[in-house]
Amino acid sequence: FKMKLWIPLLVVIVIQLTTALVAPEIEDTLDIIHDVDHVVNIVRSKIVNWDAEIGDDQDKRKMMLKQVKDIDQQIFQVLLQSSHDDSNVMESISDFIDDDAVTKLQLNELIERLNKISMRFDQIIEYERRKETLEENTLISFAEWVVLPSAESVEYSMERVHLKLFGPINNKTDVKSTSHTLLSRIMKGYEKSSQQRCSILLSPQQLLYSLYTEIAIIELKGYILMEFALKKMRVSGLGNFTDEADLFRQSHTRRNQHALNVLRIQMQQADRSLWRCDPPTHIAKVTYDEVTRLLQGYIENEDGLNADRTCRRTCGDYQTTRVSGCIHDSFCSNQPPCTGRVHDCRFIASKMWVCQSPQSSSRRYEYIEYEDGQLFGHRTSCGRGTNTVDSWRRWIFWHCHFCFCLCDEQGVKSDRYFNLRETLADVASNKVVTGVRFVKKNRIFHLQIQQGQLLPRGGINVSTVEWKPVDDYHIHHPNVREGVDFHTLSYGSRGIDLTKVMKTNDTTFVVTGVRFRLYRGRLNLRLRYSKFDFVNGKLNESVWESNEQANERLNLKDKDLPTNSRESSKPLSADHHYLEFVNSGLYADAAQTTVPFVDIQEVSSSRPVPLHGIGIYYKSSSGYGGFVAPKIIHYDFSPHVKMPLTF
Numbered sequence: 001f002k003m004k005l006w007i008p009l010l011v012v013i014v015i016q017l018t019t020a021l022v023a024p025e026i027e028d029t030l031d032i033i034h035d036v037d038h039v040v041n042i043v044r045s046k047i048v049n050w051d052a053e054i055g056d057d058q059d060k061r062k063m064m065l066k067q068v069k070d071i072d073q074q075i076f077q078v079l080l081q082s083s084h085d086d087s088n089v090m091e092s093i094s095d096f097i098d099d100d101a102v103t104k105l106q107l108n109e110l111i112e113r114l115n116k117i118s119m120r121f122d123q124i125i126e127y128e129r130r131k132e133t134l135e136e137n138t139l140i141s142f143a144e145w146v147v148l149p150s151a152e153s154v155e156y157s158m159e160r161v162h163l164k165l166f167g168p169i170n171n172k173t174d175v176k177s178t179s180h181t182l183l184s185r186i187m188k189g190y191e192k193s194s195q196q197r198c199s200i201l202l203s204p205q206q207l208l209y210s211l212y213t214e215i216a217i218i219e220l221k222g223y224i225l226m227e228f229a230l231k232k233m234r235v236s237g238l239g240n241f242t243d244e245a246d247l248f249r250q251s252h253t254r255r256n257q258h259a260l261n262v263l264r265i266q267m268q269q270a271d272r273s274l275w276r277c278d279p280p281t282h283i284a285k286v287t288y289d290e291v292t293r294l295l296q297g298y299i300e301n302e303d304g305l306n307a308d309r310t311c312r313r314t315c316g317d318y319q320t321t322r323v324s325g326c327i328h329d330s331f332c333s334n335q336p337p338c339t340g341r342v343h344d345c346r347f348i349a350s351k352m353w354v355c356q357s358p359q360s361s362s363r364r365y366e367y368i369e370y371e372d373g374q375l376f377g378h379r380t381s382c383g384r385g386t387n388t389v390d391s392w393r394r395w396i397f398w399h400c401h402f403c404f405c406l407c408d409e410q411g412v413k414s415d416r417y418f419n420l421r422e423t424l425a426d427v428a429s430n431k432v433v434t435g436v437r438f439v440k441k442n443r444i445f446h447l448q449i450q451q452g453q454l455l456p457r458g459g460i461n462v463s464t465v466e467w468k469p470v471d472d473y474h475i476h477h478p479n480v481r482e483g484v485d486f487h488t489l490s491y492g493s494r495g496i497d498l499t500k501v502m503k504t505n506d507t508t509f510v511v512t513g514v515r516f517r518l519y520r521g522r523l524n525l526r527l528r529y530s531k532f533d534f535v536n537g538k539l540n541e542s543v544w545e546s547n548e549q550a551n552e553r554l555n556l557k558d559k560d561l562p563t564n565s566r567e568s569s570k571p572l573s574a575d576h577h578y579l580e581f582v583n584s585g586l587y588a589d590a591a592q593t594t595v596p597f598v599d600i601q602e603v604s605s606s607r608p609v610p611l612h613g614i615g616i617y618y619k620s621s622s623g624y625g626g627f628v629a630p631k632i633i634h635y636d637f638s639p640h641v642k643m644p645l646t647f
């Protein structure tokens with residue numbers, strides 16, 4: 001009978017605690033944590049009020065069911081608002097851990113338990129639909145089934161899910177103690193599997209967060225079920241269950257605290273970058289585009305390589321020159337001359353057969369076959385017929401050899417321009433960059449941005465996400481200036497830095513603009529960052545950042561066309577690398593193409609996020625010219641994984 005005195009007191013305390021905590025909390029936690037907390041608060045306040053409702057049992061029953069349904073609507077809103085309502089991450093996970101039997105087994109148990117909780121919750125929503133005819137006993141047995149200790153109870157399921165995913169609760173949660181959790185193994189498996197990353201298009205950190213979101217929603221349903229069932233038992237006079245409710249809430253809080261600690265630690269470890277693998281098939285102008293005719297294999301007679309029109313030297317003496325003329329009836333009169341500079345000449349053999357490419361092609365030659373058997377390019381049927389090209393003697397001493405050189409010629413067939421103008425997200429409407437891709441427009445390469453409206457807590461308003469159209473200018477427009485609006489690649493200036501730009505250890509900025517500038521004669525990425533308020537999502541002042549550490553050139557000599565590779569490309573560059581656009585290999589392609597190609601696939605997450613950095617990198621497979629491509633590094637959410645005050 002002492003108990004009787006205590007219980008009202010307890011109830012009063014619980015009521016006061018709950019109402020005190022219902023006050024809206026502003027805290028910089030992640031949206032899902034914040035929203036779940038919000039719903040939990042609604043649940044608690046509603047449940048407290050059930051006691052105060054008047055009316056007969058039937059009315060009370062209907063009211064309770066209706067409230068559960070209302071809460072379900074709230075959950076639906078949470079799902080709708082967070083951009084996490086599309087695909088099922090859990091399912092995709094089972095794909096990439098196929099080869100790890102233990103993990104797979106654990107994952108299966110996890111999914112089964114979560115499904116059970118979900119199904120129970122759906123059942124109560126179904127009861128609501130039939131509330132007019134529902135028997136009191138049905139509800140009571142349902143409540144007992146949820147609450148009473150057994151291997152099937154909701155609380156036991158929730159405990160198992162936690163144990164599996166986040167490991168046992170202990171006082172010291174650190175990298176080591178969390179490295180064996182299922183969560184950690186899932187993340188490591190995902191980081192290793194580049195094909196999966198490319199098809200799911202989430203960074204490992206996003207995957208963790210998305211996974212947590214799915215689980216948190218189901219957990220929330222479990223929580224609501226428990227609260228509902230305990231209350232139902234009580235109002236039906238089956239006991240007071242105040243202690244039970246208290247205990248349950250306590251262990252729920254403990255579990256959540258632990259889960260968030262583990263999640264935060266794992267998210268700190270997780271990679272945040274996203275890049276695109278090769279597409280199943282390379283399609284010109286869809287998955288890749290090209291710089292054309294930057295340096296191109298070109299056959300010219302020594303006679304035409306010097307102003308004196310002599311043949312007294314060797315091909316190797318002509319490292320940078322211009323075409324000075326052409327002897328009538330020789331091969332040079334059968335081909336368009338190189339009107340730009342001619343570089344890097346060399347002697348291959350005296351006599352050759354040259355297959356010229358169709359006039360519409362940006363190639364000059366399909367292939368060249370030398371008398372000594374060397375073959376440049378691939379022998380195909382030659383539509384225009386081959387030209388026989390033979391050196392000749394002038395007087396007796398001088399050989400007028402045909403040299404193999406590189407032609408650096410600007411013209412309508414040579415697309416070699418990069419936009420230097422700023423590309424900015426519409427910060428006036430609070431938009432930030434969420435993705436990038438290269439596009440070639442009017443023969444100029446642009447780094448196009450995907451933009452979306454920034455919401456509170458690092459969210460992006462999915463319905464506003466769009467690719468911002470690139471500047472539609474031509475290089476010949478009046479007021480468009482080389483070196484200011486665009487850069488022209490040439491033999492002397494054809495590099496691009498393979499660096500990533502990040503605002504190191506500062507999570508108060510997000511990317512709101514991009515541009516290339518010329519630094520040490522190379523294209524160098526610059527990013528505009530805007531300061532933002534995590535809680536309200538509002539953008540503030542901006543600053544430009546870049547990365548100037550590139551100092552080592554990647555060697556791209558003598559490569560075949562990347563589209564001929566059967567292997568998929570792998571990222572091969574580091575932050576201190578740069579590359580120069582260069583001709584393809586002599587034997588592979590008669591040096592007719594410019595490599596690397598430019599990957600023009602979209603680089604954006606399947607769940608748009610604000611960005612912390614963007615990089616340019618090089619990917620290729622051995623022996624091939626590869627692709628230059630952008631990658632994105634998204635905003636680091638891990639500092640915001642923490643308990644909201646009210647849990």
Ligand SMILES: *[C@@H]1O[C@H](CO)[C@@H](O)[C@H](O)[C@H]1NC(C)=O
Nearest residue numbers: 168169170171172173177254
């Ligand atoms: C955990 O911490 C509590 C108090 O903070 C302490 O009483 C308990 O002994 C600790 N447990 C372990 C396993 O260290």
Ligand SMILES: *[C@@H]1O[C@H](CO)[C@@H](O)[C@H](O)[C@H]1NC(C)=O
Nearest residue numbers: 004007008011051239240242
């Ligand atoms: C249960 O708690 C209520 C207060 O919510 C109290 O009025 C009632 O006396 C308690 N019943 C028992 C059996 O302890």
Ligand SMILES: *[C@@H]1O[C@H](CO)[C@@H](O)[C@H](O)[C@H]1NC(C)=O
Nearest residue numbers: 081453455460461462463464
């Ligand atoms: C998202 O964008 C749409 C369309 O612009 C707008 O109607 C809606 O209010 C935005 N949502 C939020 C949460 O701001």
Ligand SMILES: *[C@@H]1O[C@H](CO)[C@@H](O)[C@H](O)[C@H]1NC(C)=O
Nearest residue numbers: 502503504505506507508509
């Ligand atoms: C970045 O880290 C360094 C060293 O840890 C620290 O001195 C600096 O204040 C940090 N910068 C910011 C913006 O947090």
Ligand SMILES: *[C@@H]1O[C@H](CO)[C@@H](O)[C@H](O)[C@H]1NC(C)=O
Nearest residue numbers: 531532533538539540541542
């Ligand atoms: C930027 O933030 C400061 C305070 O941190 C504020 O006074 C100012 O109005 C903000 N500017 C804009 C454009 O929001």
